[in-house]
Amino acid sequence: MVPKESQLRRFLRSGPGGVLLLLAIEVVVFSVWTQRISPTGEVTFLTARAITSLLEATTIYAFLALAETPVMIAGGIDLSVGSTLALGQCVCAALITTDTVWRARSFPGLPGWVGVCGGVATGALFGLVNGLLVATLRLPPFLLTLGMLSAGRGLAILLSRSSAIGSLPGHALPGDAYASAEPVALFERFGKPNLSALRLGPVDLYFPTIVLLVLAAAMVLLLTRTRMGRAAYATGGNEEAARLAGLPVRATKILLYSLCGAIAGTAGVMSAYQYGTFDPQAGMGYELGAIAACVLGGVSLTGGVGGVAGPLLGALLFAALRKGLNQTGVGGEWSELAAGSVIVAAVVIDRWRRGR
Numbered sequence: 001m002v003p004k005e006s007q008l009r010r011f012l013r014s015g016p017g018g019v020l021l022l023l024a025i026e027v028v029v030f031s032v033w034t035q036r037i038s039p040t041g042e043v044t045f046l047t048a049r050a051i052t053s054l055l056e057a058t059t060i061y062a063f064l065a066l067a068e069t070p071v072m073i074a075g076g077i078d079l080s081v082g083s084t085l086a087l088g089q090c091v092c093a094a095l096i097t098t099d100t101v102w103r104a105r106s107f108p109g110l111p112g113w114v115g116v117c118g119g120v121a122t123g124a125l126f127g128l129v130n131g132l133l134v135a136t137l138r139l140p141p142f143l144l145t146l147g148m149l150s151a152g153r154g155l156a157i158l159l160s161r162s163s164a165i166g167s168l169p170g171h172a173l174p175g176d177a178y179a180s181a182e183p184v185a186l187f188e189r190f191g192k193p194n195l196s197a198l199r200l201g202p203v204d205l206y207f208p209t210i211v212l213l214v215l216a217a218a219m220v221l222l223l224t225r226t227r228m229g230r231a232a233y234a235t236g237g238n239e240e241a242a243r244l245a246g247l248p249v250r251a252t253k254i255l256l257y258s259l260c261g262a263i264a265g266t267a268g269v270m271s272a273y274q275y276g277t278f279d280p281q282a283g284m285g286y287e288l289g290a291i292a293a294c295v296l297g298g299v300s301l302t303g304g305v306g307g308v309a310g311p312l313l314g315a316l317l318f319a320a321l322r323k324g325l326n327q328t329g330v331g332g333e334w335s336e337l338a339a340g341s342v343i344v345a346a347v348v349i350d351r352w353r354r355g356r
Contacts, residue, residue: 018349019296019313026317030324037328045327048202054316054323056274059208060085060283062315063267064290065297066216067260069311070223071141072294074256075236075303076134079145081264081290083152084123085283088265090156092119093278119269120262126152127261131254149287156280163280208270215263220308228252236303288343289318295346318342 027045034045044050064081071078096115130148134141198205223229231252234242243249272278295301296317297310321342325335 123265
């Protein structure tokens, strides 16, 4: 019979299990805290509106954590996902904005679906460049993607001329009242509760969250049911052994980095749908939160280990921490300090899981 201590240790070592425990502690702490400071004694951290807002805030972190997951499982890392998010946003904006100032600069004002495809394709292309350089030239992914982080951000700033691009066709912020019996264009659907959200009791799931869940399900199938998924785990576990076994290590890396870029580009487009603007500074620092979410969720920094559920829960934990501190009136500097502490804790937890 396995001793209780061993069962508890196994539970804490598992990515989803450990994150669930931390998330439960976080919920209890912020519930009590918000109740104590609320004039009415309400647990404001657990209201339907607060949960909907938390899911919305989690979505973009979760997109980037999902993008990082297969790359990290294969033994790599991508520090440029935040910049890829911003670049995908700006390319999408350049294609569809209705702002007269931007149109005067020869921005075409194409249909919304063209912008969506353009943003995702830009991310995939950026990821493809990362993959080719890592796989063919065997450049260290940490240093390479650190350089691409700056390059992507620079391209976003050049394209947008250092200013946010607004005036999206038919956009309304999540929560805005909207009613129309007339058909609306593709881009006009996003961010409008009655057109783009599912209601689960008192909680709304907005369109970006639904897209995230669909992509997460597809990622589970990719990692567990396909040859590329098996090659990713083998490459992360022992790249040389995977190569000697005849697995397509180089092709796997190229495809996974391309997929990472495509999901990051999707995150950029979805972020713009949520907030109604395209900003070249969007996603700055998000790559660290995404990597921390992956590590907290059980994806090893050395590769070969991990899944999808853990990183998504890690993103929820990270977003809940920021949201809870914001609701309790803690200053932004303390929120940043807490976020940094989570990232450090993620590295410590990864070493502990590996027993070193």
